[in-house]
Amino acid sequence: MLSPYGLDIIESCLTCKMRAERLFCDLPTSALQSFESIKYATAYPKGAVLFVEGQAPRGIFVLCKGRVKLSICATDGKTLILKIAEPGEVLGLSATVSGKPYELTSETIDPCQVNFVKREDFLRFLREHSDACFKVAEQLSEKYNNACHEVRSLGLSHSAGEKLAKLLLEWSSKNGEANKQEPRLKLALTHEEIAQMIGTSRETVTRLFADLKKRQIVQAKGSTLVIRNKVALKAMATNN
């Protein structure tokens, strides 16, 4: 079935072909049937806000298709992007489990399919299905590790250049590019969004990219970035 946003909606988790590759979704049939009865499949356009930081938790959002930007905000409106969530991730998990307000704001950056589950239904589901509970623990562990990584990067990096180098190396290690001499990465974010990921200004990011290009450490080909000198980028990332 096609939705208004051109998404090919996956109606049932039981027939989803991507299930096996996704940490939370790969559940035994009994748990999956039970999950199927409590979830609401929804399609969102680009730019939709799933939940806002500080809001009371309504439930979890399983991201089936598309990408979602997870950010936190200071009282002066300054934003920090923590992560770009990919399909298979469960959003709003810790707030739903603990009953505390959502810690992050999540906003779709592509048209997305999201399966929403109400908090009471989800907590009951976890109590009844230990496999699902275990998978939730694994997801939370991963999120915790990411948050610690973020604190380290933000709190202990010396400069914006160091943080940008770390971010580019992290992105280049994905999609089978890790062992390549000159890894390529698709820059799906604007300079403004990259600035929000490393806690600096848009102007600084633009200046840093210009500097990296001038020193032939990176080369831009449209929206693709080629890391020409991985050694130099690693040296920048370790502040050497």
Added chain:
Amino acid sequence: MTPITVLFPVEDYLAGMESAIQQSCLNCALRPDRLFCDLPTSALTAFNDVKSNLVCPRNTVLFREGQPARGVFVLCEGRAKISVCSESGKRLTLRVAVPGEVLGLSAALSGTAHEVTAELLDNARVGLVKRKDLLSFLREHREACLHVVTLLSQDLHIAYDRVRSVGLGRNRRVRNARAS
């Protein structure tokens, strides 16, 4: 300075602490007040069978970041400093863990290296559970798994708070001054 993991305390220290060790979780009076420990008897008995009691002196490093997760440490008595470290050795304290907390949980569950370093601030009593034993215990005992999910959610909230304060709260000069 490279922290070294010390799991077995010196003899003199052991003599002083031995009497204080509560060998069994089943007899622990503090259990109802602690999120992870407040388990039904069957789960508690199973947990008691897989854990080892350790008495560790102050400054013991239970695990350090980058080290593969071998298990979890249930903090029965004493406090631990949870910190992250840069390549240059600069440290940033994330929080201070208090009795009742389970340390090393996220790395043990995800099977990755520890993301943080845990160092004891006091002389402490710790219950050690090997990773393999923890995973089978959680698979068999749903209540314990739920407690773990709740604990991880709380840890995550604290971690996000730290991200907010480090990333948005202060300028670099103040942050650098706070990092030891």
